[in-house]
Amino acid sequence: MKDKFYITTPIYYPSNKLTLGNSYTTIVCDVLARFNRKLGKDVFYLTGTDEHGQKVSQAAAKAGVDEKTYLDSIIADTKDLWALLDISYNKFIRTTDEYHEKAVQKIFTELYKKGYIYKGTYKGWYCTPCESFWTESQLIDGKCPDCGREVKFQEEEAYFFKLSEFGDRLLKLYNDNTEFLLPKSRVNEMVNNFIKPGLSDLCVSRTSVKWGVPVEFDPNHTIYVWIDALPNYITALGYGSNDTTLFDKYWPADVHVIGKEIVRFHAIVWPAILMALGIELPKRVFGHGWILFGGDKLSKSKTALTKECIDPRVLVPLYSADAIRYMLCREIPFGSDGNYSTEAFLTRFNADLSNNFGNLVSRTFSMVKKYFDGVVPECADSEDPDDIALKDFVKAEVKNVKEHIASLDITKAVISIFNIFTEANTYIQKVQPWAVAKLEGGETRLKQILRLLLEVIRIGTELFQSFAPNATSKVLTALNLDPNSTFDDLESFHQLEAGKKLGELGILFPRLDIKAEMEKLASL
Numbered sequence: 075m076k077d078k079f080y081i082t083t084p085i086y087y088p089s090n091k092l093t094l095g096n097s098y099t100t101i102v103c104d105v106l107a108r109f110n111r112k113l114g115k116d117v118f119y120l121t122g123t124d125e126h127g128q129k130v131s132q133a134a135a136k137a138g139v140d141e142k143t144y145l146d147s148i149i150a151d152t153k154d155l156w157a158l159l160d161i162s163y164n165k166f167i168r169t170t171d172e173y174h175e176k177a178v179q180k181i182f183t184e185l186y187k188k189g190y191i192y193k194g195t196y197k198g199w200y201c202t203p204c205e206s207f208w209t210e211s212q213l214i215d216g217k218c219p220d221c222g223r224e225v226k227f228q229e230e231e232a233y234f235f236k237l238s239e240f241g242d243r244l245l246k247l248y249n250d251n252t253e254f255l256l257p258k259s260r261v262n263e264m265v266n267n268f269i270k271p272g273l274s275d276l277c278v279s280r281t282s283v284k285w286g287v288p289v290e291f292d293p294n295h296t297i298y299v300w301i302d303a304l305p306n307y308i309t310a311l312g313y314g315s316n317d318t319t320l321f322d323k324y325w326p327a328d329v330h331v332i333g334k335e336i337v338r339f340h341a342i343v344w345p346a347i348l349m350a351l352g353i354e355l356p357k358r359v360f361g362h363g364w365i366l367f368g369g370d371k372l373s374k375s376k377t378a379l380t381k382e383c384i385d386p387r388v389l390v391p392l393y394s395a396d397a398i399r400y401m402l403c404r405e406i407p408f409g410s411d412g413n414y415s416t417e418a419f420l421t422r423f424n425a426d427l428s429n430n431f432g433n434l435v436s437r438t439f440s441m442v443k444k445y446f447d448g449v450v451p452e453c454a455d456s457e458d459p460d461d462i463a464l465k466d467f468v469k470a471e472v473k474n475v476k477e478h479i480a481s482l483d484i485t486k487a488v489i490s491i492f493n494i495f496t497e498a499n500t501y502i503q504k505v506q507p508w509a510v511a512k513l514e515g516g517e518t519r520l521k522q523i524l525r526l527l528l529e530v531i532r533i534g535t536e537l538f539q540s541f542a543p544n545a546t547s548k549v550l551t552a553l554n555l556d557p558n559s560t561f562d563d564l565e566s567f568h569q570l571e572a573g574k575k576l577g578e579l580g581i582l583f584p585r586l587d588i589k590a591e592m593e594k595l596a597s598l
């Protein structure tokens with residue numbers, strides 16, 4: 075049986091159109107999903123939207139429509155965005171899907187019956203835009219510590235989940251399984267900020283929020299955000315329904331990828347809920363850093379504040395999904411915060427995609443065309459020291475890429491892939507095929523050189539495909555390979571069929587005039 079790989083994004087709030095920040099997580103997960111498919115695994119990639127709560131109601135009211143109408147338009151836009159960015163998800167869950175609502179009700183009732191949920195009174199400072207209650211001491215200058223806006227004191231009857239009982243089991247979990255929460259630095263944050271000071275029980279219902287899933291046995295209450303949202307990872311697989319085939323096959327998740335601000339919910343609340351239900355825990359939770367725009371995270375409600383054009387709906391038609399996907403994976407060190415700027419994006423486009431990858435492919439293809447009529451040269455293995463050095467270099471980087479992907483480090487993986495392209499370009503400068511072509515009897519050597527370059531391009535392109543699926547698929551097709559096949563003899567340097575003519579390739583990433591593009595984007 076094939077190995078399985080189950081990966082999830084957060085389910086995003088459709089309180090407004092999704093942003094480049096949401097796109098980041100979705101792209102990263104797509105890279106991991108695609109790479110694992112190339113490795114031959116049976117991949118299930120889940121994404122979706124978190125549709126209940128006050129924020130959505132307010133946004134709908136502001137737009138003058140009911141919640142459902144409002145949500146449908148945002149969800150249509152979200153699905154278009156994922157299509158634009160070449161996101162290959164297997165399932166899109168909406169928390170307003172009937173099967174999810176029913177399963178969440180069941181989960182809530184089961185936790186209540188098992189004694190993990192009880193009725194009490196909630197008091198606290200409530201931030202409506204963030205849908206968060208805060209204690210007095212958490213407020214900053216009397217305002218919401220997350221968004222800095224006004225909060226109001228609220229008191230209501232509510233159900234609570236006994237999170238306070240799980241501290242020791244969570245500590246044991248982090249101790250026993252050092253891969254559970256990544257990057258590892260986030261473990262200290264959880265332990266020092268939340269577990270050591272003592273976990274409080276979690277408020278899991280509201281009487282004041284009507285746009286939500288009603289508690290089965292007390293319908294005055296709606297199930298409050300996290301206990302509705304987190305179970306999406308299992309309800310999407312059929313947990314709580316009559317058909318649990320997918321759940322049996324794919325759970326536990328191999329990784330939940332999330333932004334660092336919701337690590338607390340995924341590394342404390344979610345495992346506690348699963349422990350209470352007696353369900354196996356996800357294997358890993360990865361809390362990546364933030365993309366900062368001029369030093370700011372820019373939540374959905376603040377996106378309009380930036381002067382830079384950061385809307386993928388505008389950027390993709392201009393520069394391609396490949397370029398955005400590559401830029402985000404390469405520029406933000408995975409796990410840490412990183413800055414996005416238009417200038418950095420355009421600079422990477424030229425330096426990496428156009429000059430490095432694009433140029434390597436285009437000059438190699440041109441030389442094959444010029445010297446061998448575009449036909450893949452037949453040749454025996456070469457013992458030339460330059461060739462051996464290049465092959466050894468490529469083999470080592472292939473190993474690195476696989477290891478980085480296994481440890482979820484997409485930035486290091488893509489750097490290793492580009493090391494291959496850089497090394498191949500350096501090799502061209504060193505062996506100077508154009509000079510070899512002029513030597514008498516140089517044909518055998520020329521064949522070796524160009525054949526090796528084509529094989530190195532094949533290997534690098536196969537690896538790069540998960541990051542930039544469009545341009546790479548064109549290259550693989552031009553090499554007479556099936557872009558949809560899994561990795562096949564990746565490290566071999568005799569994979570291409572000799573004697574076959576290469577397909578035509580246009581310019582993959584046309585060089586940009588950065589100044590002109592910056593002006594164009596600024597004027598949009």
Ligand code: ME8
Pocket residue numbers: 083084085086087088093094095096098099124303304306331332333334335336363364365366371372373
């Ligand atoms: O939190 N940099 O939804 P949300 C990096 N519904 N990632 C970013 C980002 C940025 N600047 N901005 C957003 C929710 N993200 C809940 C989740 S899950 C059961 C429920 C990404 O719409 C990042 O993944 O606020 C972050 O965690 C997520 O979007 C927040 O999305």
